[in-house]
Amino acid sequence: MSRKTLIWLFLAPTLIGLGLFTFLPIVASVLLAFFRWDIITPPEFVGFDNFAEVVTDPTIRVSFLNTIGFVVVAVTLQLAVALALAVLVNAKLPNLIKSFFRSVLFFPLILSAASVSIIMSYLFNENFGVVNQLLNLVGVGNVPWLTSTHGAMVVVVLVYVWQNFGFSFLLFLGGLASIPNEVYEAGQVDGASSWQQFWKITLPLVSPTTLVASVMAIISALQIFDQPYVLTRGGPGDSTRTAVMVIYESAFKQLEFGKASAIGIILTIVIMLVTAVQFRLSRRYVFYG
Amino acid sequence: MKKIATYVILILAAFATLAPVVWTVFASLRPPTESLSTDGSVIPSSLDFTSYSAVFEKVDMWLLILNSVLVTALIAIGQMISAALGGYVFARFEFKGKNMIFALILATMMVPMQVTIVPVFMLIRGMNLADTLLALILPAIPTAFGTFLMRQYFLGLPKEIGEASEIDGASPWRTFSSIYAPLAMPGMAIVGILAFNFHWNEFFRPLILTISEHNFTLPLGLVSLQGNMGSGSVATVLAGVVISMIPAFLVFVFGQRTLREGLTAGSHR
Numbered sequence: 182m183s184r185k186t187l188i189w190l191f192l193a194p195t196l197i198g199l200g201l202f203t204f205l206p207i208v209a210s211v212l213l214a215f216f217r218w219d220i221i222t223p224p225e226f227v228g229f230d231n232f233a234e235v236v237t238d239p240t241i242r243v244s245f246l247n248t249i250g251f252v253v254v255a256v257t258l259q260l261a262v263a264l265a266l267a268v269l270v271n272a273k274l275p276n277l278i279k280s281f282f283r284s285v286l287f288f289p290l291i292l293s294a295a296s297v298s299i300i301m302s303y304l305f306n307e308n309f310g311v312v313n314q315l316l317n318l319v320g321v322g323n324v325p326w327l328t329s330t331h332g333a334m335v336v337v338v339l340v341y342v343w344q345n346f347g348f349s350f351l352l353f354l355g356g357l358a359s360i361p362n363e364v365y366e367a368g369q370v371d372g373a374s375s376w377q378q379f380w381k382i383t384l385p386l387v388s389p390t391t392l393v394a395s396v397m398a399i400i401s402a403l404q405i406f407d408q409p410y411v412l413t414r415g416g417p418g419d420s421t422r423t424a425v426m427v428i429y430e431s432a433f434k435q436l437e438f439g440k441a442s443a444i445g446i447i448l449t450i451v452i453m454l455v456t457a458v459q460f461r462l463s464r465r466y467v468f469y470g
Numbered sequence: 471m472k473k474i475a476t477y478v479i480l481i482l483a484a485f486a487t488l489a490p491v492v493w494t495v496f497a498s499l500r501p502p503t504e505s506l507s508t509d510g511s512v513i514p515s516s517l518d519f520t521s522y523s524a525v526f527e528k529v530d531m532w533l534l535i536l537n538s539v540l541v542t543a544l545i546a547i548g549q550m551i552s553a554a555l556g557g558y559v560f561a562r563f564e565f566k567g568k569n570m571i572f573a574l575i576l577a578t579m580m581v582p583m584q585v586t587i588v589p590v591f592m593l594i595r596g597m598n599l600a601d602t603l604l605a606l607i608l609p610a611i612p613t614a615f616g617t618f619l620m621r622q623y624f625l626g627l628p629k630e631i632g633e634a635s636e637i638d639g640a641s642p643w644r645t646f647s648s649i650y651a652p653l654a655m656p657g658m659a660i661v662g663i664l665a666f667n668f669h670w671n672e673f674f675r676p677l678i679l680t681i682s683e684h685n686f687t688l689p690l691g692l693v694s695l696q697g698n699m700g701s702g703s704v705a706t707v708l709a710g711v712v713i714s715m716i717p718a719f720l721v722f723v724f725g726q727r728t729l730r731e732g733l734t735a736g737s738h739r
Contacts, residue, residue, distance in 0.1 A: 184563065187642045191559045194552035195575065198612025203578045206589035213588065220592075266483055269476050284726060285484045288491070290733070291718045293671030295689035296711045299696050300494050303704055311493060343487070351734050375472065404582050407673045411693050425584045425674075432588050433678060445585035453580060 214443040219436040231443035241444065244415075244422040251338060251423065252402045259342045259398055260391070263349035268383060271357040283354065287347035294344060298411035301340045302327065330420035333413050337421050340408050345401070349394045356390025357383070392463045399455050403448065424448050491715075498522070498708040521705035522713075525695075528706060531713065533684060534691040538670060538714075541606050541687055546665040548611035550658040557620025558646060558654075562632065572621075578614045587678055594679060605679040606687070610669060616661040619735055623657030624650065660732040663725050670718060688714040 182190070214231055218224035235241050270282045289297065304311050305326040313323045326332040360383065368378045384391075406425040409415055415422035415430075424444060432441035501518040525531055560572055594605045627650060635645045676690040686694065692714060696707045721729065 182641060182643045184642050185565075187646070188559050188563050188565055191555035191646075192571075194548075195556035195612050195614075195617050196571070198552065198609075199575060199578055199614065201593070202590055202609040202612060203581070203586060203614075204574075206586035206593065207581055209589035209592075210585055262483075266480070269480055272476055274476070282480050282484060284722075285487055287730070288487060288722065291667060291671075291722045291729070292491075292715060293673065293689045293718075295671070295673040295693050296714055297490075299692060299707060299711055300490055302696075303497075303708070304490060304493070343490075347487075348733060351730060355734055400582075404584060406584070410673075410677075411696075425582075428584050428587075429674075429678070432591075438588050438592075441588050442585075445582075445588070449581055449585050452582060456580075 210442045210445060213439050214446050216439045218438045220438065221436075224439070227439065231440045232447065234440060235444060235447055240419055240422065241427050243419045244424055244427045245447075247334070247420070247422060248403060248405070248424040251334070251341075251405060252399055255338045255341050255402050255405075256395065256398045258338065259346045259349055259402075260395055262342065263346045263394070264353050264387070264391070266346075267350050267353035267357055268379065271354060283351075286350055289344045290347045292344065294407035295411050297344050298340060298408045301336065301343075302412050305336050327413055328417055330417055333417060333421045337405075337409050337412060340412065341402070341405060345398070349398055352390055352394045352397075353387065356387045356394075360386045388463075392459060396456055396459050399459075400452055403452055403455070494708050495712055498705055498712045500705055502703065502705050521703075521709040524703070524706045525710040525713070528703075529691055529695050529710070530684070531691075531710065534686060534688050535713070537603060537686065538688040539717075541603055542666055542670045544607045545610045545669045546662045548607070549613045549616050549665045550662045552611055553613050553616030553620045553661050554651065554654055554658050556617040557622075557657075558624050558650060560617070560621040561624030562629075562650075575614045575617060579618075584674065587675070591678060600679075601681040601685055603680075603685060606675060610665075610675075613661070613665070616665070619661055619732070620654065620657055622735075623654055627653055656728075659725075659728050660735065663721060663728050664732040666721060667718070667729060 213224075215226060215228060216224040217227045217230070235245065266282075266286060270279055270286070274282075305313075307313060307323050307325045307328060310326070312326065316322075316324060324332060326336050364382055364386065365378060368382050373381065404425055405423050406429070409421040409423055410426060410429075413421045415426050425448070428441045428444050428448070431437045431444065496514055498521050499517050499519070500514040500521075501516075502520055502524065556575075560568065590609055591600075594600055594609070599605045599608070631649055632645050635649055636642070640648075671689060672687075673689045673693070676687045680686055680690065683691070683694070688710075692707065692710045695710060
């Protein structure tokens with residue numbers, strides 16, 4: 182086999198596969214977004230109508246707002262918890278204890294979001310859930326977690342963060358490990374407290390990791406689907422309906438494939454914008470030592 | 471004092487992380503009548519496997535397990551092979567259009583799967599694969615991230631051994647198959663374990679691409695089991711959840727290092 186044959190033969194699975202199942206679908210999706218099509222009747226060109234519905238259709242608009250709110254709260258919480266725990270695990274602990282906590286804290290990442298959501302739907306059940314039983318012990322009455330609009334979103338955020346903070350935690354551990362010990366020693370000589378060391382040394386020096394971790398956390402949070410689908414199916418009302426859930430429902434419940442594509446494209450553009458904005462901001466805030 | 475605070479916080483965090491999983495295991499081992507017990511006891515008074523036999527009666531668990539194993543294994547093997555082949559070419563050869571092709575492959579990582587799912591669904595229908603396991607397997611085999619990872623891996627292997635083997639008259643295929651492919655096994659393990667972790671747990675694609683219950687994978691089967699049952703059989707559903715966690719748990723115990731490397735590999739770009 183010649184070099185040239187080998188090159189193209191080796192690339193064939195990836196190129197044909199990505200061409201067929203990624204590139205072609207992207208192009209199709211962009212075209213489809215300008216049509217109204219239910220598979221049964223022929224597609225009808227509607228210009229930007231599908232995009233306009235994102236603003237005019239109350240359900241879609243609410244879902245986008247929910248998604249944005251969810252991303253802001255969940256990602257902030259996820260990064261804060263992850264960084265705090267990474268700093269603590271990175272402190273001078275015996276190696277065995279360090280690796281124990283590292284393993285335990287990233288454990289939820291290996292579970293399926295669907296299974297986790299099933300478990301949590303029982304734990305947060307209003308009448309027999311463990312969470313309310315514990316709250317009863319301290320004198321709080323049963324909270325309607327999954328059946329009230331605010332409660333449901335709180336549970337979605339908690340369940341998502343519980344399962345995903347481990348990923349940011351691993352990234353932060355990697356970032357913290359690369360900060361040389363001498364910097365802290367110098368800080369100690371100058372009499373900096375742990376608190377000051379965190380704000381003046383750790384936070385600036387870990388900022389490249391913070392950037393990567395936040396981009397990755399935002400991108401995956403924007404695509405949230407499994408948790409609200411299993412926990413609440415988007416309810417009560419539309420209170421936990423998310424952008425991806427509306428893509429799913431428009432396409433596979435209402436057979437509005439053009440509308441689903443338009444929402445998908447808007448979501449993609451949002452993801453690309455977020456990435457671009459964050460890398461611009463990073464020039465000002467990230468310290469590359 | 472500071473040390474004590476560190477330990478207290480870490481132990482609380484570890485507790486919050488493990489408690490829901492431990493509760494699940496315990497609840498699945500209670501007698502079904504006690505699964506909703508409100509007496510506050512956490513540890514079951516006696517081990518009872520009724521819920522485990524019940525879940526096999528309520529749904530075809532064996533079929534769900536078989537489907538999940540087949541789908542996950544074939545995707546993992548397919549990804550390992552296609553990523554190794556593609557990554558090798560990008561790491562070791564120069565050819566026209568190489569950089570552009572590589573950039574295009576990387577660009578596909580920016581597009582979320584939910585955006586392409588509608589055309590993929592139609593394509594699968596057009597290929598007469600709707601509602602089959604192949605509908606889940608085929609589109610998941612090409613992997614941009616895996617190809618990128620394997621390229622990095624091959625770049626890390628010394629060029630000289632390949633050059634020496636070619637001077638000795640080995641064909642490009644032989645150089646790959648008997649020298650580089652065996653050396654790249656640790657890299658392929660990362661690709662395989664990441665594929666396992668993602669596809670064993672995935673819910674969105676099976677929800678859309680399969681229709682009949684006999685094509686469901688575990689996560690979808692369990693969610694539909696939960697939906698079909700009233701609140702009375704919590705323990706049965708939880709028994710199913712525990713069964714579905716066992717393989718993931720084994721990978722966590724035996725492949726944790728590889729998994730951690732893979733998960734964080736994307737951030738070192």
